[in-house]
Amino acid sequence: MPFVSPEIFAKQRIAAIQDYSILSWRAVVNLFSRPRYWADIYTQMDSIGVGSMPIVVLTGFFTGCVLALQSATSLKEFGSVSLTGNLVALSMVRELGPVLTGLMVSGRNASGMASELGSMKVTEQIDAMRALGTDPVRKLVTPRLYATVFMLFFLTIVSDAVGIAGGALVAVALLGLNASSYFHNSYRALAYADVVQGLTKPLFSGFIIATVGCYFGMNTKGGTQGVGKSTTQAVVVSSVFIIVVDFIVSRAMIGIFGR
Amino acid sequence: MSGDLANRSVSPSRAGAGSAEASSTEAVVAFDDVSIKFDLKPVLQNISFTVFRGETRIILGPAGGGKSVLMKLVDGLIRPDSGDIRVFGEDITTMKEVDLFKLRGRIGMVFQESALFDSLSVEDNVAYRLHEDRVSEEEAHKRVIEALQFVELEQTIAKFPPELSGGMRRRVSIARAIISSPDLILYDSPTGGLDPITSTTIVDLVIKQRDVSHTTALMITHRLQDAFLLARNRFNSKTGKVEPIPNDGIDDSTKFLVLNEGKVVFDGTTHELVHSTDPWLRDYLS
Numbered sequence: 001m002p003f004v005s006p007e008i009f010a011k012q013r014i015a016a017i018q019d020y021s022i023l024s025w026r027a028v029v030n031l032f033s034r035p036r037y038w039a040d041i042y043t044q045m046d047s048i049g050v051g052s053m054p055i056v057v058l059t060g061f062f063t064g065c066v067l068a069l070q071s072a073t074s075l076k077e078f079g080s081v082s083l084t085g086n087l088v089a090l091s092m093v094r095e096l097g098p099v100l101t102g103l104m105v106s107g108r109n110a111s112g113m114a115s116e117l118g119s120m121k122v123t124e125q126i127d128a129m130r131a132l133g134t135d136p137v138r139k140l141v142t143p144r145l146y147a148t149v150f151m152l153f154f155l156t157i158v159s160d161a162v163g164i165a166g167g168a169l170v171a172v173a174l175l176g177l178n179a180s181s182y183f184h185n186s187y188r189a190l191a192y193a194d195v196v197q198g199l200t201k202p203l204f205s206g207f208i209i210a211t212v213g214c215y216f217g218m219n220t221k222g223g224t225q226g227v228g229k230s231t232t233q234a235v236v237v238s239s240v241f242i243i244v245v246d247f248i249v250s251r252a253m254i255g256i257f258g259r
Numbered sequence: 260m261s262g263d264l265a266n267r268s269v270s271p272s273r274a275g276a277g278s279a280e281a282s283s284t285e286a287v288v289a290f291d292d293v294s295i296k297f298d299l300k301p302v303l304q305n306i307s308f309t310v311f312r313g314e315t316r317i318i319l320g321p322a323g324g325g326k327s328v329l330m331k332l333v334d335g336l337i338r339p340d341s342g343d344i345r346v347f348g349e350d351i352t353t354m355k356e357v358d359l360f361k362l363r364g365r366i367g368m369v370f371q372e373s374a375l376f377d378s379l380s381v382e383d384n385v386a387y388r389l390h391e392d393r394v395s396e397e398e399a400h401k402r403v404i405e406a407l408q409f410v411e412l413e414q415t416i417a418k419f420p421p422e423l424s425g426g427m428r429r430r431v432s433i434a435r436a437i438i439s440s441p442d443l444i445l446y447d448s449p450t451g452g453l454d455p456i457t458s459t460t461i462v463d464l465v466i467k468q469r470d471v472s473h474t475t476a477l478m479i480t481h482r483l484q485d486a487f488l489l490a491r492n493r494f495n496s497k498t499g500k501v502e503p504i505p506n507d508g509i510d511d512s513t514k515f516l517v518l519n520e521g522k523v524v525f526d527g528t529t530h531e532l533v534h535s536t537d538p539w540l541r542d543y544l545s
Contacts, residue, residue, distance in 0.1 A: 035391075119377075120376075123372060123374060123377075124370050124371070124372060124374040125374050125375075125376055125377070127331070127336050127370070127374065128368070128370055128374035128375075128376070129376075130334075130336055130360075130363070131334050131336065131363055131366070131368040131370075132363070132387055132388050132391070132435075133360045133361070133363045133364045133388065133391060134360070134387075134391055135356070135357075135360060
């Protein structure tokens with residue numbers, strides 16, 4: 001990697017942030033003017049939302065299972081194994097459901113977007129689209145952004161539900177707890193603030209996945225090697241962003257709701 | 260080849276409308292002192308030229324001379340660092356992207372590597388612009404068939420680009436560019452990387468489009484054979500074939516622009532090109 005002066009490096013980073021911000025802004029506001037590509041939005045919802053269901057269900061379910069198993073060990077020391085339901089529900093809804101779903105969807109779709117748009121970029125298909133009078137941001141980025149934000153919200157709910165179900169399976173089958181009391185405790189543990197916090201996070205994660213994936217895709221350079229690089233960068237950057245923003249949103253929510 | 264052409268007489272090759280349009284003084288593309296740099300490296304320097312209505316401008320020059328960049332500048336896909344570019348009389352250097360999309364509706368572009376959309380069928384590729392304009396399916400299908408018949412590829416309508424050969428992809432790309440009857444067509448190396456026979460097929464299509472629709476066009480080529488094929492052949496609508504212009508004639512609407520290392524080395528007619536005394540040009544043409 002050639003050495004560049006700190007000044008050039010800083011300028012490049014600032015230019016990248018500026019480009020990312022402009023792309024994100026345009027992707028958001030495009031939905032408020034014509035033409036709108038509804039068919040592409042539905043296609044992306046199917047691809048991102050329905051297509052991610054298997055990994056989200058599996059991840060959520062086994063996370064719930066392992067959470068019940070691990071927490072029971074600690075709770076046993078305090079004689080509070082019956083509180084397993086509380087712990088699983090709170091952890092899944094507030095933190096693990098949104099974050100793990102975001103990370104899984106990021107791995108699957110931020111990479112998919114970066115490689116798809118990156119391939120289009122290096123084969124001049126993006127330029128061809130502009131030459132044919134279509135705004136590529138409107139046609140390619142806006143549908144992916146809205147589809148990801150919308151579907152990630154519901155995928156998180158699915159993940160939370162199957163996570164609590166997975167915890168129930170372990171609690172009943174391995175820990176010998178009563179199913180009714182597990183679900184009763186889970187339900188009782190959750191407050192309005194927990195649900196709001198858990199369902200606010202996927203809105204941010206969805207935005208990050210789509211904009212970062214599309215940004216790296218649309219800025220791909222250097223042929224097939226460039227496509228590979230963009231794909232890797234998209235997953236790495238979006239995953240890190242998701243975790244950082246998760247912390248910021250958690251802190252803000254605790255500040256607002258007091259828990 | 261150039262020597263051969265030097266002995267030819269310059270005569271009007273196209274009867275009626277063609278000649279009238281070629282003599283039109285309406286500038287379709289006008290570059291005025293245009294320069295652009297990439298990463299501090301000058302790619303085009305002080306380029307000025309004008310393409311008039313009905314003209315076919317062949318852009319010649321060695322690889323890396325900035326020809327493709329010039330083509331993208333004409334379509335507003337990139338913006339120059341300095342200078343003015345006017346297309347259909349409108350200054351595109353300061354034009355908003357939204358307005359550029361509208362302007363590009365009047366321009367058809369054939370890319371170097373075809374740039375067909377891989378995930379769309381040939382029909383959807385060719386009909387792309389019609390779908391964007393909300394043309395009815397029936398009408399779009401009819402026009403796709405017509406465009407594919409023009410490039411003699413109607414049998415590939417249901418195929419996908421990866422199933423086609425390089426030459427076929429190039430022809431589909433031409434069909435996509437001409438479907439909306441544009442006022443200006445930009446051919447970016449349409450024969451690049453193709454075998455001589457397929458290249459001739461593509462050049463024949465460019466000649467056919469020139470002589471049937473009299474559309475203003477810019478065509479980049481590395482191959483002198485292709486350039487002179489365009490200059491000394493015409494499309495015969497009676498036989499439906501491309502044939503040499505009688506009496507060793509040269510198409511007077513076909514002109515040349517030669518670029519080397521980002522600068523204009525020649526701007527003029529075929530006759531002027533082959534009679535040029537510039538040593539670099541003579542060496543390049545020989």
